């Protein structure tokens with residue numbers, strides 16, 4: 001807990017001003033801590049008279065952390081394909097493993113997985129645990145969770161990474177709970193801390209308004225789910241060699257209390273959106289469905305996909321799978337054209353890693369211009385038709 | 398059917414922002430609300446109860462102020478409310494939170510169905526639902542967008558996946574997290590509001606739920622926050638100039654080589 005030395009405290013209020021969570025108040029000449037305290041420690045750092053200390057009681061977690069080594073990536077596999085995020089995770093996983101001078105392994109769970117392990121080796125894995133069983137054909141939390149938990153308990157990896165996808169965010173918390181391991185959700189950055197080799201996990205919170213860096217000092221494995229499209233995959237190298245380890249779990253561990261009756265692939269559009277090189281996005285500035293027809297036309301001329309802000313989705317002009325941002329998709333195309341989007345932080349977190357960002361907005365002060373490679377202050381209904389015309393002429397040439 | 402809905406009181410996220418100069422949270426006018434996804438979980442519980450019978454209990458772990466959120470939930474159709482509140486819970490991460498909630502649920506006699514929101518909009522972790530299911534040793538389904546049938550000790554539901562949806566059947570007891578597509582929450586009725594005002598809220602502390610004090614709060618949390626900061630934006634901001642035609646021409650020249 002945060003302890004305040006009333007003798008030492010001079011009531012200057014610097015801690016009160018610094019506290020991100022408004023949990024410290026100066027009362028009767030000294031600082032008083034309230035319920036909002038998250039023990040983040042920023043007040044301790046700024047106190048000039050050293051009146052604040054965070055007392056960490058002896059941790060109850062007594063994992064022998066030296067026994068755990070190696071970096072693991074859960075390689076999500078569904079409907080006959082490895083999720084692109086798994087390949088991205090092998091990229092960052094390789095870097096972390098090299099820094100820790102430890103091997104990088106992938107864990108592949110599913111059915112009919114012939115040849116998929118080799119694929120993961122080509123993208124950076126030293127070793128691939130393949131758990132191939134008809135009982136694992138459909139994803140269920142219990143069976144996938146049991147398999148990964150058992151493997152981790154047996155081989156003791158230091159770090160486990162998984163995609164922050166529907167599947168990853170569904171069963172990885174169960175695995176972390178049964179391993180009594182810390183888990184950081186939806187990370188956007190991962191680094192190794194020099195002093196002690198701990199994994200620094202950075203993630204957005206409060207709808208993207210705040211970033212937090214998290215460590216798990218006493219427990220292993222250190223687990224994180226990672227947003228798709230923020231990490232860079234390695235270049236495929238078929239000459240890379242690795243070991244494929246076939247794993248046969250206890251049949252009882254493959255029994256699930258959840259039965260998947262049917263698995264339906266619904267919107268191919270959204271697959272197109274996250275993988276498109278060019279994305280044309282519209283926001284509330286488009287005013288109605290007709291505005292979106294214009295966006296669609298520009299996307300078609302450029303051979304790109306259509307995206308939207310939440311305001312546009314909530315207005316019913318485009319379906320939810322097109323939403324980009326904190327509560328929608330993350331995209332990282334070569335070109336992102338934002339039309340009539342103000343650039344709320346929740347939207348920016350979903351698209352700011354695009355190579356080139358173009359913003360068209362009639363308000364010169366719109367925050368979207370802060371991330372724009374090229375900004376045009378103007379009316380979308382004037383600018384976009386002109387752009388469509390220009391690119392049409394190019395295609396016709 | 399006994400249903401427990403886990404609800405969390407959260408700051409209204411769109412108001413929460415770090416002041417770029419002082420790195421503090423601009424808190425003026427920040428309201429506390431029921432986590433929006435939990436409202437959908439509550440609505441679904443009330444609909445299941447209306448259709449198949451049973452009771453709906455709302456459960457929240459949080460400071461004493463969280464009582465307001467529980468009363469709001471009762472006004473929207475919950476039968477009773479439980480608040481687990483203790484200074485010992487401060488600094489809990491999702492691991493410690495699921496421990497506390499599971500102890501509370503055991504203390505109040507368990508449930509056939511536990512519903513949570515997909516995620517809380519403050520932490521955005523989406524880890525409490527699945528973690529709690531593991532603690533309780535019951536099956537779990539995430540991102541439920543439709544509950545189809547709940548007769549005879551099992552439930553049929555649809556869960557949203559990244560590429561579509563899965564229809565599933567689950568044996569009870571079970572825990573679901575729900576997405577906002579599942580329903581349109583009702584507004585509180587006048588009668589509900591009256592009831593909410595008067596209802597005695599069952600408040601439990603760490604001792605009441607027979608918690609192992611070592612597993613609570615910061616001490617019981619494997620994760621530690623070491624730094625909080627504002628997101629960095631890529632400050633490029635290069636504006637094109639001239640008439641609309643000129644700007645479009647410039648943009649075309651920049652984009653063409655990239656295509």
Ligand SMILES: Cc1cc2nc3c(=O)[nH]c(=O)nc-3n(C[C@H](O)[C@H](O)[C@H](O)COP(=O)(O)OP(=O)(O)OC[C@H]3O[C@@H](n4cnc5c(N)ncnc54)[C@H](O)[C@@H]3O)c2cc1C
Pocket residue numbers: 206207282283284285286308309310311312323324325326327328329339340341342343344345346347350360361362363366378379380381410411518
């Ligand atoms: C927890 C949480 C999660 C969220 N998640 C997301 C998310 O995933 N994705 C997301 O996008 N948002 C999300 N939001 C919402 C976000 O905060 C914004 O409300 C939203 O992004 C605004 O959309 P917009 O830019 O289209 O609309 P507005 O903010 O209304 O902006 C419209 C813009 O269009 C401009 N404009 C109007 N007419 C014209 C014209 N004729 N020509 C040119 N410009 C014009 C205006 O100047 C304005 O800048 C979330 C919010 C919360 C609280």
Ligand SMILES: Nc1ncnc2c1ncn2[C@@H]1O[C@H](COP(=O)(O)O)[C@@H](O)[C@H]1O
Pocket residue numbers: 403404405432434435438456457458459491494512513514515516517518520521522523524525526
């Ligand atoms: N303190 C809490 N009290 C009750 N329910 C909670 C609490 N924290 C989280 N939950 C539930 O767990 C869900 C997911 O929360 P989170 O994992 O924090 O994103 C929420 O939508 C709530 O249903």
